[in-house]
Amino acid sequence: MRDKKELPLRELVDKMLRAYGLGNRLDEMKLIKSWEEVVGRMISKHTNSVNLKSGTLYVSLDSAPLKQELSFAKTKLIEKLNQSAGKPLVKEIVLT
Numbered sequence: 001m002r003d004k005k006e007l008p009l010r011e012l013v014d015k016m017l018r019a020y021g022l023g024n025r026l027d028e029m030k031l032i033k034s035w036e037e038v039v040g041r042m043i044s045k046h047t048n049s050v051n052l053k054s055g056t057l058y059v060s061l062d063s064a065p066l067k068q069e070l071s072f073a074k075t076k077l078i079e080k081l082n083q084s085a086g087k088p089l090v091k092e093i094v095l096t
Contacts, residue, residue: 014026027085027087027089028052028089030085031052031057031081031084031085031089031090032050032051032052034081034084034085035047035050035059035081037084038077038080038081038084039070039077043066043070046061046062046063046066047059047060047061047062048060048061048062052089052090055089055090055091055092056090056091056092056093056094057078057081057090057092057093057094058094058096059093059094059095059096060096061095061096067095067096070093070095071095074092074093077093078090078091078092078093
């Protein structure tokens, strides 16, 4: 029988990281990891790197036409990424 005070390991680790001030970094890592899920496999294959710094998501792509296409969809991308994260982490996207 489980004690009512017992928590799942994932929840304990999350609480511990937040207690040590690493919660924001954990949120950033989850957001970066969700990139492929949000944009799809094809775009993800052309993505060299994704980094979040001070609310700005820096995305390096290997295709100029894809950069152009994504630049038109920045607002929608920001919306989807923040929805995936469950909080407003991304304010701007810079495509390189």
